[in-house]
Amino acid sequence: MKYAFGVDIGGTTVKMGLLDYEGNIQESWEIPTRTEDNGENILPDIAASIKAKIEEKGLTKESIAGVGVGAPGAVDSNGIIFQAVNIGWGRKNLQEELENLVGLPVKAGNDANVAALGEAWKGGGRGHGDMLMVTLGTGVGGGIIIGGKIVNGVAGSGGEIGHIHLEDNETKRCGCGNKGCFEQYASATGIVLLASRILGETDKDSVLRRGQLSSKGIFDAAKAGDEVAIEITKKFGYYLGKGLATCATILNPEVIVIGGGVSKCGTVIFDLLKPSFDEFVFKGCRDTEFALAQLGNDAGICGAAKMVIGD
Incomplete structure (x- = not known):
């Protein structure tokens, strides 16, 4: 079975989930959002948590499509976030940095847009393309x-x-x-x-x-x-x-x-x-x-x- 990790970065906690390709949540958990030092620990903490979950579940990297991330700020199509004031970030290549830390493909987007995609896929907008x-x-x-x-x-x-x-x-x-x-x-x-x-x-x-x-x-x-x-x-x-x-x-x-x-x-x-x-x-x-x-x-x-x- 193939899986993907979903990550939702908030000002207090980072919500994380392991989902299958049908959108079923196999497991969800949270870690603290460490915003001190301009949020420099947030991405390493996310990567460490994902790696720990992979080991805990006995997953292979081949079975994981990658990691999707929603962040509280404007994120362009290349995964660059321009600013996220409430977590201490300025301009950052969120996608590239997390890929290097976790060793998996990463896609990043604005948290509201990402939540919209979730609702379109499995929630109130299910069955509607627009x-x-x-x-x-x-x-x-x-x-x-x-x-x-x-x-x-x-x-x-x-x-x-x-x-x-x-x-x-x-x-x-x-x-x-x-x-x-x-x-x-x-x-x-x-x-x-x-x-x-x-x-x-x-x-x-x-x-x-x-x-x-x-x-x-x-x-x-x-x-x-x-x-x-x-x-x-x-x-x-x-x-x-x-x-x-x-x-x-x-x-x-x-x-x-x-x-x-x-x-x-x-x-x-x-x-x-x-x-x-x-x-x-x-x-x-x-x-x-x-x-x-x-x-x-x-x-x-x-x-x-x-x-x-x-x-």
């Missing part, structure tokens, strides 16, 4: 799959949909330095921003005035019938639908898969986004399907392994 993966977390991340392949872009920044401009009247700057970005309204932090503004504009009583605001608390309050919370979630849905309409008009994907912490509110998110999506999307793209991500934390290792397994 897919947009949207991650609604602290920010809004994206991964584009066309013809079953990741779209990296020339500098590895393909899929950075969180920085599509949506709002001309915004005064607060996004983390990228611009104003009015998609992720300022459709992320977990974005919905809290919307909530604080709407609460400041109305005198209506709301459970949200008691305690700290959170995206989960807002959705729970809306589900319970809180009028202000319902207004906030509708505003969130407006921006989410408008942003995704822009993406769909450009990409015309078969399916948009939504993951990340905010997606845990479930399929209600589709009801919230559909009115503005249908309003703004090009009519030829109105049949775009929506699905929830299914793989959770396994999406990165699945997609990473798929990069080296190929078609």
